Amino acid sequence: MKLESRVLHVLERIGIxxxxxxxxxxxxSGTYTIPAAKIVGEQGRVYALDKDKEALDELMQKAEATGLRNIERMETSGKLEIALTDESVDVVLLFDVFHFYYFPQASDRRRLLGEIYRIMKPSAFMSVWPKHMKSETEDEIKNADFHLEADLFAMLVHEDRDLEEGKILNFRKGSRNKDKH
Ligand SMILES: C[S@@+](CC[C@H](N)C(=O)[O-])C[C@H]1O[C@@H](n2cnc3c(N)ncnc32)[C@H](O)[C@@H]1O
Structure with missing residues (x-):
């Protein structure tokens, strides 16, 4: 199976x-962005946020070559604010990024989670590939008022080329109990 077909399958399984x-x-450079844009189609949209401008250039070239017009490039200096309005997205992908290498300070990780929470619709989910993530970061996510809804094992693409088995964690806003009422 081609790498992109595998990614499409994984993203559908997680609920996009x-x-x-x-x-x-x-x-x-868009290993997950391009397939996500194909799934959401013309009525949907994928915001591609990164601080690496060259990776974003590469992604946008791929998008153009594929004829995808529903990807919006979002360049950042790495600051922890997300330039999107409150409760505006259905899905946040946090794949191989929420770890100590990029966010060494617990306060920064908390702030980032707060921003993600702010922009998620009440019905949204956040999908995390905890590659390189330490076990305590899962607790940090729960402490930021998310609950783990599901986890699933999948074959994932690392660094745009290597296939490896990994676990994806899907979180929703609020505590599990709040959902039941
Ligand atoms: C290991 S790569 C993962 C790329 C992609 N999510 C994947 O799984 O193929 C991590 C990416 O996060 C980006 N990144 C790290 N810190 C960031 C920040 N504060 N804001 C935006 N992007 C950031 C890096 O530039 C890099 O492109």
Missing amino acids: RRGHTVLDLGCG
Whole structure:
């Protein structure tokens, strides 16, 4: 199976659907952004946020070559604010980015989670590939008022080329109990 077909399959399994608005935070050159844009289609949108301008250039070239017009480039200096309005996205992808290498300070990780929470619709989910993540970061996510809804094992693409098995964690806003009422 081609790498992109595998990624499409994984993104469908985690719950991305036609019409969704997705934020791919730390998207790199678009291993997950391009397939996500194909799934959400013309009615949907994928925000591609990264501090690496060259990776974003590469991503946008791929998008153009594929004829995709639903990807919005979002360049950042690495600051922890996300230039999107409150409760505006259905899905946040946090793949291989929420770890100590990029966010060494716990206060920065907290702030980033606060921003993600702010921009997520009440029905949204955040999908995390905890590659390189330490075990305590899962607790940090829960302490930021998310709950783990599901985890699934999948074959994932690392650095745009290597296939490896990994676990994806899907979080929703609020505590699990709040959902039941
Ligand atoms: C290891 S790559 C993962 C890329 C992609 N998510 C994937 O799984 O293929 C991590 C990416 O996060 C980006 N990144 C790190 N810190 C960031 C920040 N504060 N804001 C935006 N992007 C950031 C890096 O530039 C890099 O492109």
